[in-house]
Structures are given as C-alpha cells and as structure tokens.
Amino acid sequence: MTEIKEQISKDENIIIVEELIQNSKEEKVNDLKLNPLNWSKNKKLFTLSLVGFVTTTSPIANSILYPSIIDITESLHTTKFLSNALISISTFFNGIAPLGWASYSEVYETRKKAYVISLLLFMITSITCAVATNIWLLLIMRGLQASGVSAALCIGAGTISDIYIPTERGTAYGYFSLVIVIGPIIGPIVGGYITDYLGWRWIFWFLSIFGSLTLISLFFISETYNSKISFTIKHDDMMKKKKFNPFLPLYMFKYPNVILINIYTSILFGIINIKTSSIPRSFKDHYGLSPSKAGLVFISLGLGQILGNVIGGKWSDIVLIKFKNRNNGKLIPEQRINSIWLGSIIIPLIFIAYGWLIERKVHISLPIILIFLSGFSVMTVYTSTSAYLIDSYPDQSASAISTHVFLRSVLTGIFSLFTILLQDSIGLGWMFTLLGAASLLSVSALIIVYFKGAKWREQQIINK
Structure with a gap:
C-alpha cells in the first residue's frame, strides 16, 4: 500500500514537472510573439x-x-x-x-x-x-x-x-x-x-x-518596450x-565613447546652424537676394538632408553587415563607424570651399550646390553616429540620444552667439576655414572611439 502511494506521488510530481515545462515553453513562445523584434x-x-x-x-x-x-x-x-x-x-x-x-x-x-x-x-x-x-x-x-x-x-x-x-x-x-x-x-x-x-x-x-x-x-x-530582451548586459x-x-541620462557622459561621439556630431550641427543662420545675410550682401529669394536657398539644404538621411542610413547598415561577415558573424557597434570616414573628410572641405566661394562672389549656383552637399554629408554621418549609440546601449537608447540632443543644443547656442561677430571680424572665407578646421580636428574623436570603444564598453559592463 505504501509503495502504491509513493508511486502515485512520483507520478503526480512528474505530471507537475511536465506541466511546468509545458507552461514554460508556452510562455517562451508567447514572449517571442509579443517581442517587438519579432513583429512583422x-x-x-x-x-x-x-x-x-x-x-x-x-x-x-x-x-x-x-x-x-x-x-x-x-x-x-x-x-x-x-x-x-x-x-x-x-x-x-x-x-x-x-x-x-x-x-x-x-x-x-x-x-x-x-x-x-x-x-x-x-x-x-x-x-x-x-x-x-x-x-x-x-x-x-x-x-x-x-x-x-x-x-x-x-x-x-x-x-x-x-x-x-x-x-x-x-x-x-x-x-x-x-x-x-x-x-x-x-x-x-x-x-x-x-x-x-x-x-x-x-x-x-x-x-x-x-x-x-x-x-x-x-x-x-x-507598447514597444520589452525589458526581457537585450543584446548586451x-x-x-x-x-x-x-x-x-x-537628469539621470547625464550619467552617460561618464562613458568616453558617448561623450566623444556626441562632441563630434554636435560640432557638425553647430557649424550647420552657423551656415543656416548666415544664409539670408550672406546671399543678400554678396548676391543681392531679397529675403524671400534667399529663403528659397534653404530648399537645397533641406533636399540634401533628406537624401542624406535615407541614403546614409542604408549605407550605414550595408557597411555594418559587411564588417560583421568579415568578423565571422560577430557584430561590434564600432564597425558602423567605417561608414563615416569618407563623409568626415569631405565635410570640412565643403565648409571651407563654401565660405571662400561666397567671399569671392563666385556664381551663385556653386555655393547653393555646396549647401546641398553639406546637408547631405552631415546627415549621412549623423544617422551612423546615432545608430552607433543605439547599438551600443539598446536598453538605454533613449538616454543615449537625449544626451546628444542636449549637447547639440548647448553647442549650437554657443556657436550662434559668435556667428555675427566672426563674420564681421574676419569675413566668411576665414570664418568657415576655422570652422572647417574644427570639424577636421574633431574627427580624432571618431578615430579614438573606433579603436577603443569596444574595450571601453566591455569595461563598463564589468563595472556594473
């Protein structure tokens, strides 16, 4: 009789364990279905x-x-x-x-x-x-x-x-x-x-x-937030x-890769803002455009930025996949920076050429073309650097991007204060030469992140 009871107890335990396993499997299936990464x-x-x-x-x-x-x-x-x-x-x-x-x-x-x-x-x-x-x-x-x-x-x-x-x-x-x-x-x-x-x-x-x-x-x-899924710790x-x-996201500024990437992109946006705010005056003084006609110049900047977003985003993913395959399928966020090198070199040259072409009153079509190219180049870089921050901190992507918006706004405000002063003091040519040089020097931030970013992120995880 005792043996029969023990057997029944064992059978009941087996059934309970099987039910738990089945429930666990069903829960995993449901999690996979609900996981936004698996949406259609x-x-x-x-x-x-x-x-x-x-x-x-x-x-x-x-x-x-x-x-x-x-x-x-x-x-x-x-x-x-x-x-x-x-x-x-x-x-x-x-x-x-x-x-x-x-x-x-x-x-x-x-x-x-x-x-x-x-x-x-x-x-x-x-x-x-x-x-x-x-x-x-x-x-x-x-x-x-x-x-x-x-x-x-x-x-x-x-x-x-x-x-x-x-x-x-x-x-x-x-x-x-x-x-x-x-x-x-x-x-x-x-x-x-x-x-x-x-x-x-x-x-x-x-x-x-x-x-x-x-x-x-x-x-x-x-709702897309899913606390159960993560690509990193x-x-x-x-x-x-x-x-x-x-102000909790500000703690991310203690991460060197975050602050260096944000400094680089914020400098670019600051320079673009100077160019944008100086367009009405520059084209009025050098080409005699009325405010309404000078406003049409902004269309070239907008078109360049639109194309830069679309093409830059796709190019960034193509480069990431290419280097991922070379690395035996292992994805490293810093690999995405390879999509930025060409643009980071061209951008300073565009800024410098733009300033001197307007200073020398070269045909109006050339500065307008350079405005288009500057918008295109800056946005191709911006989409890649933003995607890098999201890849590096997928669980804190909102905080990572908010730090960029914060620093960008601060630097843009500071840059704006000196726009008229610089333009009146040294002229457009030298002003954009200095800004182009600043843009070129800031590329060093990208280089440092490319070589040290992975090590820094590993250390950040260990420190947690």
Missing part, C-alpha cells in the same frame, strides 16, 4: 511611420514661429529681444527636456505613456500660448511647449531600438530622422501663411489641433534602484 515587417513599418508622424510636432513647433516674430512684437507691445527669446527659449528647453523624458521612459519601462503625457503637455501649452495676453506668459508657455514636444526626439530612438535589430537600425533611424529635417522646411512656410492670413495666434491653435491628431494616432501604436537593475530623476 509591416507592423514595424507602421509603428515607425506613426512615431515619425508624432515626432514631426517637434521641428514644426520649433520653426513655425520664425515669420511671426515681428507681428508678436507689435501685438504684445514688447521688445525685439523678448520676441526673439521665444525662439531661444524653445531651443534651450528642446535640449534639456529630453533628458527627463528618456529617464521616465527607461525607469518606468514605457514608451507609449511618455508619448501621451508629452503630447498632452504640448496641447495644453499651445492653447495657453494662443490666448496669452503678455510676452511673459508666452515665454513661459513656449518653454513648457518645447519641453513637451521634445520627448519624441529621444523616445523615438528608443522605439527603433525596441523593434529593429542592429543591422536594420541605420536604415530605420535614417527614415525617422527625415522628420527632423523636413519639419524646419515646412514650419516657416506654414507659419508665414498663417501669420499673413489668420494672425500669429492661429499658429498655436494650429499646433494644438495638430497635436490632438498625433495624440489620436497613439491609440494605434502598441542590461542596466535595468541599476535603473530600478534609482528613483525617477530627470
């Missing part, structure tokens, strides 16, 4: 498209106010300095706020909630801007508006990391970055027409309506030990 190609593309649509709010909102500054000055009886501060404060908060959104997204393991909260903030502040009766309220709300609209810039990178494998991220980020360059082209055009026909307040009514449309689109996006334990801190 169409679902990934649909998600990327909607995230891109949401992200358009940022560059459009930041640039749409340019044509209305004079009208705002007169309407609110304020100074030109305070009206121009509406643009400066937007740039400042557009660089600071992504740090907080990235921290929120990764500490609480969510992308979708960050999108929703940020868009709600954007809509509320846009409506408040529309009814503002004084410049001080408008300045405060403009800063909060930029804080809300900036979230998608870094959270979008996190979404790309969630749904695409490393050899697909360059192309995906290239398409995603299109909105960053298309927005500044569309924004001023829309803002100009709204200001002329409806008044500047309707710019903010338009933004609130546009924000509501992007918010509705989020109902069709699934996860830093989740460290993140969970910390409470929400809006």
Whole structure:
C-alpha cells in the first residue's frame, strides 16, 4: 500500500514537472510573439511611420514661429529681444527636456505613456500660448511647449531600438530622422501663411489641433518596450534602484565613447546652424537676394538632408553587415563607424570651399550646390553616429540620444552667439576655414572611439 502511494506521488510530481515545462515553453513562445523584434515587417513599418508622424510636432513647433516674430512684437507691445527669446527659449528647453523624458521612459519601462503625457503637455501649452495676453506668459508657455514636444526626439530612438535589430537600425533611424529635417522646411512656410492670413495666434491653435491628431494616432501604436530582451548586459537593475530623476541620462557622459561621439556630431550641427543662420545675410550682401529669394536657398539644404538621411542610413547598415561577415558573424557597434570616414573628410572641405566661394562672389549656383552637399554629408554621418549609440546601449537608447540632443543644443547656442561677430571680424572665407578646421580636428574623436570603444564598453559592463 505504501509503495502504491509513493508511486502515485512520483507520478503526480512528474505530471507537475511536465506541466511546468509545458507552461514554460508556452510562455517562451508567447514572449517571442509579443517581442517587438519579432513583429512583422509591416507592423514595424507602421509603428515607425506613426512615431515619425508624432515626432514631426517637434521641428514644426520649433520653426513655425520664425515669420511671426515681428507681428508678436507689435501685438504684445514688447521688445525685439523678448520676441526673439521665444525662439531661444524653445531651443534651450528642446535640449534639456529630453533628458527627463528618456529617464521616465527607461525607469518606468514605457514608451507609449511618455508619448501621451508629452503630447498632452504640448496641447495644453499651445492653447495657453494662443490666448496669452503678455510676452511673459508666452515665454513661459513656449518653454513648457518645447519641453513637451521634445520627448519624441529621444523616445523615438528608443522605439527603433525596441523593434529593429542592429543591422536594420541605420536604415530605420535614417527614415525617422527625415522628420527632423523636413519639419524646419515646412514650419516657416506654414507659419508665414498663417501669420499673413489668420494672425500669429492661429499658429498655436494650429499646433494644438495638430497635436490632438498625433495624440489620436497613439491609440494605434502598441507598447514597444520589452525589458526581457537585450543584446548586451542590461542596466535595468541599476535603473530600478534609482528613483525617477530627470537628469539621470547625464550619467552617460561618464562613458568616453558617448561623450566623444556626441562632441563630434554636435560640432557638425553647430557649424550647420552657423551656415543656416548666415544664409539670408550672406546671399543678400554678396548676391543681392531679397529675403524671400534667399529663403528659397534653404530648399537645397533641406533636399540634401533628406537624401542624406535615407541614403546614409542604408549605407550605414550595408557597411555594418559587411564588417560583421568579415568578423565571422560577430557584430561590434564600432564597425558602423567605417561608414563615416569618407563623409568626415569631405565635410570640412565643403565648409571651407563654401565660405571662400561666397567671399569671392563666385556664381551663385556653386555655393547653393555646396549647401546641398553639406546637408547631405552631415546627415549621412549623423544617422551612423546615432545608430552607433543605439547599438551600443539598446536598453538605454533613449538616454543615449537625449544626451546628444542636449549637447547639440548647448553647442549650437554657443556657436550662434559668435556667428555675427566672426563674420564681421574676419569675413566668411576665414570664418568657415576655422570652422572647417574644427570639424577636421574633431574627427580624432571618431578615430579614438573606433579603436577603443569596444574595450571601453566591455569595461563598463564589468563595472556594473
């Protein structure tokens, strides 16, 4: 009798173990199905498209106010300095706020909630801007508006990391970055027409309506954050030990490869910003173009940046796959930097040639061609460096990109302060020669990361 009971007990244990194994298998199958990396190609593309649509709010909102500054000055009886501060404060908060959104997204393991909260903030502040009766309220709300609209810039990178494998991220980020360059082209055009026909307040009514449309689109996006999947050792334990801190992503600046990559790309964006801000004056002084005709020059820059995003992203993935195959199928993020070398050498030459061609008043077509080439080259480099950060820190991709947005905004602001001073003191030729030299020297940051980046990342994992 005792032996029979023991046998029954053993059989029951076997059944329980088999059920546990079966449940474990089913759970793994379900995890694989739910894992965003295993989504269908169409679902990934649909998600990327909607995230891109949401992200358009940022560059459009930041640039749409340019044509209305004079009208705002007169309407609110304020100074030109305070009206121009509406643009400066937007740039400042557009660089600071992504740090907080990235921290929120990764500490609480969510992308979708960050999108929703940020868009709600954007809509509320846009409506408040529309009814503002004084410049001080408008300045405060403009800063909060930029804080809300900036979230998608870094959270979008996190979404790309969630749904695409490393050899697909360059192309995906290239398409995603299109909105960053298309927005500044569309924004001023829309803002100009709204200001002329409806008044500047309707710019903010338009933004609130546009924000509501992007918010509705989020109902069709699934949550992409998956804490169970990672290509490298996860830093989740460290993140969970910390409470929400809006400046938490700044800790990534202790990583040499992160800060060096960000310094290089931020210098490029700073120089591009100097070129962009100097276009109206340069083409007026040297070629006699009116403001409206000088504005058409920006089309060449926009077209170059659009093509640079698409082609640069694909080229980055092609190079990564090539070096991965050479390395017996082992993927090393630093291999992606091989797609940057040609562009990093051409860019300084383009900057230098551009300055001297305008200084010597060479036919207008040549500087316009160089503006196109500079936009193309810089964006091919940018998509590769951004993809490198995402590959290196897939679980903290939003934080990695937010550090770039932060440093880029700071350096761009500093560069902008000296643009007019340099142009008046030494002329365009020597100004862009100095900037080109700075760009060339900063390539050393890429070289250092290429040779030491893998070792640094291994050490970072050990230190965890």
